[in-house]
Amino acid sequence: MNLNFNQLWRYQDQFLHGIQVTLTLTLIATVAGMVIGLAGATLSNSRFAPLRLFIRTYVELIRNTPALIQIFLIFFVLPYAGLRLPPFEAASVALSLYMGAYAVEIFRSGLGSIPKSQIEAGQCLGLTQFQVFRHVILPPALRNVYPSLSSQIILILLGSSLASQVSADELFHTAAFVESRTYRSFEVYAVVCVIYFAMVLALRLIFAGVERLAFRWPTRR
DSSP, X not given: OOOOOGGGGGGHHHHHHHHHHHHHHHHHHHHHHHHHHHHHHXXXXXSOHHHHHHHHHHHHHHHTSOHHHHHHIIIIIXXXXXXXXXXXXXXXXXXXXXXXXXXXXXXXXXXHTSOHHHHHHHHHTTOOXXXXXXXXXXXXXXXXXXHHHHHHHHHHHHHGGGGGGGTOOSHHHXXXXXXXXXXXXXXXXXXXXXXXXXHHHHHHHHHHHHHHHHOOSOSOO
């Protein structure tokens, strides 16, 4: 096998653009998914039964179907209902909903891990329900679920490659384009594999730094 990576250099702008789109997709899905997850986890204990049923149905439906099918449904099926989304927007919506379903369960486990006595102590201090949630429940819950949440974000980064199936010009789609022009399959996908690995490693380092800065208080006295 004669390896030749030189032909790939002229496509460096396309690779950089693919990296940018991949990171943007990941950021959008992460932010939107965490908002959905925190809201869903909070409302899953609502006294309104239909709301609890809706959240549970959403979580089970998304978590038990392939993410690729969800992207296809949003991109190919929604136009029949009069809602046509470009590839990037369709992928963003699908990945956000996918991330949100997992985030609901992650946040729900974190909120449920807080001892009831700790909540009652906050209430005895005269804190409002929102203040108890903001200052007593949320910080330790976030610390408890941070490893799971950071792992899920990394999975979303890797899963963003599915957006290439609807022609969103993220990194994997860029790789397919370059491979079709150079016919250097091994070289192209080897480079893309290294890029994904580098992005994941960078995220892990960032998450480790954030964890040390944000959750420095002791867990025990």
